[in-house]
Amino acid sequence: KQEVTQIPAALSVPEGENLVLNCSFTDSAIYNLQWFRQDPGKGLTSLLLIQSSQREQTSGRLNASLDKSSGRSTLYIAASQPGDSATYLCAVSGGGADGLTFGKGTHLIIQP
């Protein structure tokens, strides 16, 4: 059974810092990995999707890497801003159209 773990559970940093969020998964046989952000009381916004054959994806100040063999992914946020404050969720799919298995998230606070 796939399990996804996210470390740290919570993080508070001053504005402007670069930061790394970690995600690990127990079964390396994944199809893809998605990073989402969730604002309080809201739905999920897809940030990046990495196919199992890819090593990284970039969107603006965000960069996600994937090391499938070791079961790890990182989300790098450059030059953090208060608007980045949210919960960041990592999720993996075992097959193309399978349901996602989620981690419990990293609650991020960027201090102005």
Next chain:
Amino acid sequence: NAGVMQNPRHLVRRRGQEARLRCSPMKGHSHVYWYRQLPEEGLKFMVYLQKENIIDESGMPKERFSAEFPKEGPSILRIQQVVRGDSAAYFCASSPPSGQQYEQYFGPGTRLTVT
């Protein structure tokens, strides 16, 4: 292109009543997923449907819960005889047809409160 739509956004039911949650996928998407987020817990997969077919319901509780995605109209998640433990946020997601990346796009959720 409108995103995934869910309604109602908030639903209050008394114990023993039925709850019906609706989800309209993004235009052109043929795959619908339902997830549940219990307080202080992560999102859990419940069921995956395509038009008129349940593909994977391995995450659905065995009793009181059912889902459908009819040929016409939205997908429906139905919870019969609700109990307090059903209070949660229920999210729907959709993804494009086969052959694409299967990226899932989420709706805003329905927050169910059972009193």
